[in-house]
Structure formats: structure tokens, C-alpha cells
Amino acid sequence: MILKNEETTRNLIYSVPGLVEMEKSFDQIIITGSHNSLAEFDSYFASRIRKNVTDYGQEKQADILKYYLLTQPQAFNNFSEVASKYIFLRSPSRENVTQLARVTLESTSNREVAKRAIIILDIIENQLQSFDISTLPPIRIAELEDERVIIEWIFENFRMGFNLELDDDESGYFQISDKSAGEIRSSGYLKGLKLEVLIRSLLTLVLNN
Amino acid sequence: MVNFPDFCIRGIVKKSYIYEDTETVSAALFIPDSRTRVTRSDEGTETSINWDDNDKVLEFTLQTRDEKNQAVLAFPHGAIKLPRHVLDDVVNLPSTFQAITYERQEIDNNPYHGNIVFRAGIPQHTINMIANVLAAHSSRPYRSDT
Numbered sequence: 001m002i003l004k005n006e007e008t009t010r011n012l013i014y015s016v017p018g019l020v021e022m023e024k025s026f027d028q029i030i031i032t033g034s035h036n037s038l039a040e041f042d043s044y045f046a047s048r049i050r051k052n053v054t055d056y057g058q059e060k061q062a063d064i065l066k067y068y069l070l071t072q073p074q075a076f077n078n079f080s081e082v083a084s085k086y087i088f089l090r091s092p093s094r095e096n097v098t099q100l101a102r103v104t105l106e107s108t109s110n111r112e113v114a115k116r117a118i119i120i121l122d123i124i125e126n127q128l129q130s131f132d133i134s135t136l137p138p139i140r141i142a143e144l145e146d147e148r149v150i151i152e153w154i155f156e157n158f159r160m161g162f163n164l165e166l167d168d169d170e171s172g173y174f175q176i177s178d179k180s181a182g183e184i185r186s187s188g189y190l191k192g193l194k195l196e197v198l199i200r201s202l203l204t205l206v207l208n209n
Numbered sequence: 210m211v212n213f214p215d216f217c218i219r220g221i222v223k224k225s226y227i228y229e230d231t232e233t234v235s236a237a238l239f240i241p242d243s244r245t246r247v248t249r250s251d252e253g254t255e256t257s258i259n260w261d262d263n264d265k266v267l268e269f270t271l272q273t274r275d276e277k278n279q280a281v282l283a284f285p286h287g288a289i290k291l292p293r294h295v296l297d298d299v300v301n302l303p304s305t306f307q308a309i310t311y312e313r314q315e316i317d318n319n320p321y322h323g324n325i326v327f328r329a330g331i332p333q334h335t336i337n338m339i340a341n342v343l344a345a346h347s348s349r350p351y352r353s354d355t
Contacts (some may be wrong), residue, residue, distance in 0.1 A: 140228060142237035150240075150337060154233055159345055161236075163337040172334025176341050183303040187338035 097136050098125050101151065104141035113149050115165050116171070117141065120151060120162055123199050131207060157181040157209060160202050162190070175202055181209050211313055215283065216261040217291050218270050218322065220284030221350060225288055226315055232349040234289055236340035252329035253310070259321040261290060266321050271353035273319070287350040292321045295346040297324065297346075308335060 098121040105114045105121075121139065128136075139161075142150040151162040158177030165171045174187035184205070190198070219238060221227060226238045241254035249255070259270050267290070273283040299305045308331050313323045325343075327336050 017214070137231070140235070142225060144237055144240055150237055152233065152235060152341070154228070154231065154345075159236075159341045161337075161341070163333055165333055170333050172332065172337065174334060174338035174341055176338060176345060178345070185338060185342070187332075187334040189332070189334060194348040206308060 096138060097128065097133055098139055099183065100138040101141045104143075105149075108141065108143045108147070108149060110147040110149070112167065113147065113166065116164050116168065117149055117151055117162075120164075120195065120199070123195055124203070127196070127200055127203055136206065153206070155206070155209065158184065158205060160205060173198060173202065175205055178207075180203070212315075213293055213311070214261045216287050216313070217293060217296075217325075218261050218267055218321075219256070219258050219347070220270050220273065220288045221286040222284060224286050227350055234344050234347050234350065236337060238289070238343045238347075239325070239340035239343040240336065241325070245324075246329070249326075251326070253326040253327055254329075255324040258291075258311075258323050258325060259319065260323050262321055267351055268353070269319075269321065271278055271351065280299060281313040282353070287352040289347040289350055291343055291347050296351060299342060305335065305339055305342075308339060 101121055102118065105117055108114050108117075124139070137152045137154060139151060142152060144150070146166070148166060149164045151164065153160050158175065158181045160173075160175040162173050163171060169189070169191050171190045172187055173190060175184055176186075177184040214276070221238060223237075226235045227233075228235065239256050241256045243254055245255040246252050259266055261267065267288065270288045271282070271284060275281045275283045293311075296309065296311050299309055300307055308328050310326045310328070311323060312326060316322045327339070
């Protein structure tokens with residue numbers, strides 16, 4: 001009898017804690033289209049999976065593997081076998097969406113405000129991982145004279161972003177668009193909102209235009 | 210009754226308020242100066258503009274000298290034009306109803322000067338949203354030929 005961790009074709013799979021369960025989940029998703037076996041994943045990523053299925057009618061295995069790689073990198077000394085089994089996607093422009101803003105934030109005056117801006121950039125970047133964003137413009141940072149910061153994402157027909165105030169209770173978000181994109185005018189405080197949920201909502205405008 | 214032309218002009222003090230690659234401007238260009246609150250009886254805050262009363266006002270704006278140092282331009286990075294109807298839209302739309310006003314306010318050596326006035330008490334995120342509307346409808350930056 002060959003122990004599971006000695007199987008020649010799948011030893012790396014078994015050497016990584018949790019990966020077998022993930023693979024079973026993939027198989028169940030592929031075979032049945034069901035998403036009942038998501039107990040192994042945290043709730044956030046589970047919602048991502050459901051959203052992908054809703055948007056695209058199919059699962060993206062690479063996203064799940066990528067998530068695992070990002071959260072458990074120490075488990076992989078050599079993942080070539082895994083990579084050959086699962087397509088590993090990374091948009092080359094993904095970082096470019098936030099890179100300019102990150103560079104600008106390195107030299108803004110108020111480090112506390114900059115930290116809060118980076119958190120927002122991280123969430124945006126994370127939530128865009130599943131999408132083709134090769135045509136998206138870069139996010140930009142404008143620093144006001146009193147050290148406040150505006151995060152701006154400027155498109156042809158709309159703008160969205162955040163105002164980060166010295167008093168964080170006053171920080172907010174906005175989105176505006178012209179008539180061709182619904183003539184939206186909305187803004188509000190960040191306080192009391194879950195940033196991940198808010199940003200996902202704002203990204204709807206980005207990804208649908 | 211005060212007459213207003215179809216456009217106003219906003220000078221650009223900071224280079225970082227222009228995104229050169231797309232020739233767009235940041236909302237920061239229209240964020241009002243909070244220090245002006247104490248000078249107004251209505252406690253509003255002002256974004257300074259010139260009214261485009263004739264075809265010389267743009268060049269006049271571009272050539273305006275810095276108050277503290279006459280050797281340098283007040284707006285070294287140019288100026289933009291903004292249609293007045295955009296201001297009226299902001300005033301009249303339900304989401305920003307009467308959140309701003311605009312006015313003439315002549316000052317020494319500048320008969321064209323005026324202000325976009327953000328009403329006292331409106332949240333910063335609303336100010337930011339309005340500033341973005343104004344930035345989105347601004348012209349490409351004009352620059353002095355000299």
C-alpha cells in the first residue's frame with residue numbers, strides 16, 4: 001500500500017496542508033457546479049468564488065491556488081507540479097493600477113493618512129485580481145496643502161475615489177459620472193461602512209464601463 | 210443684478226494638480242481654501258476664480274503675478290476654463306442642491322475676480338464630490354505663451 005504522502009504523482013499536493021481539500025473542492029465544483037464544500041476557505045474568499053460563478057458561470061481554479069500561495073507561501077518550495085495542474089494567472093498590469101499612487105504616497109506628508117490610503121489600494125488591488133484590467137487607468141493621489149489626501153481614479157466618463165481627512169471620521173468616498181454613464185452623483189462617509197463591501201460596490205461602475 | 214459670463218477660469222498653482230499624461234486636472238484644484246471661512250459672514254469656503262468676461266481674461270490670469278513675489282507667476286502651471294452651466298447643474302441637482310453658490314468679488318488689480326463658494330456645514334465628502342464634478346468638466350490646461 002502506498003501512503004498518500006508517498007504517491008509519486010501527487011506527493012506535492014499531499015505535502016501541502018489543506019491543498020488536498022482544496023483540490024476536492026475544485027473537483028466538486030467542476031463536476032457538479034456545486035459550491036457546498038467551501039468550509040476550507042475563509043468567508044471572504046468564499047464570497048469571491050460565488051461572485052466569480054455569478055459573473056462568469058464558471059470557477060477560476062487559478063484564483064483559489066493564487067489565494068493559497070499568497071496566504072501560505074511557506075508551504076511551497078517548488079510548486080511547479082501544482083502550477084502545471086492549475087493555470088496560474090496574473091495580469092501584468094494589475095500592479096500598475098495602484099503603483100503610481102503607491103509611489104506618490106511614499107512622499108506625502110502625513111504618514112497616518114498615507115497608511116489609510118494604502119489599505120484602500122490594497123483592497124482595490126485584491127478585488128481586481130479576477131478581472132482583466134489591462135485597459136484601466138492608474139489610480140492617482142492628490143495631496144492638499146493641509147496634508148489631506150484625495151485618491152482619484154479618473155476615467156473618460158466617470159471618476160471615483162476617496163477623501164482621506166486628518167480626522168478619519170470625516171473621510172469619505174465619491175463617484176460621479178456623466179450622462180453616458182448614468183450621471184451618478186454619490187458620496188458618503190467611510191465611517192460605519194465595511195471598506196471591502198464599499199469598494200466592491202464602487203468597482204461595479206469601473207468594471208461595467 | 211450681477212451678470213456672469215458663460216465660463217470661469219481657475220488658475221493652477223501646483224503642478225501636482227495636473228495629470229499631464231491625460232491633460233486632466235485633479236479635484237484638488239477645486240477644493241476650497243478652508244482659511245476663507247473666517248472672512249465670510251456666511252462661513253462658506255471659497256475657491257477663487259476669474260470670470261471670463263472677455264477674450265483677454267485668460268491671458269490676464271496666466272500673467273498674474275504672485276502677491277508675495279512679483280517676479281514669479283501666480284499660476285505657473287496654467288489655468289483651465291469651466292462652463293458656468295456646470296456650476297448651475299451642481300446648484301440645481303437634488304444630490305448637491307444649493308451646496309455651492311458663485312459670486313463676483315473684485316479685488317485690487319483684478320476686476321474679474323470671483324469665487325465658487327461652498328456652503329458652510331456640508332460634509333467634506335460632498336465637497337470632494339463637487340470638486341470632482343468641476344474637475345471632470347474642466348478644459349485642458351491652458352498655458353502662457355511667454
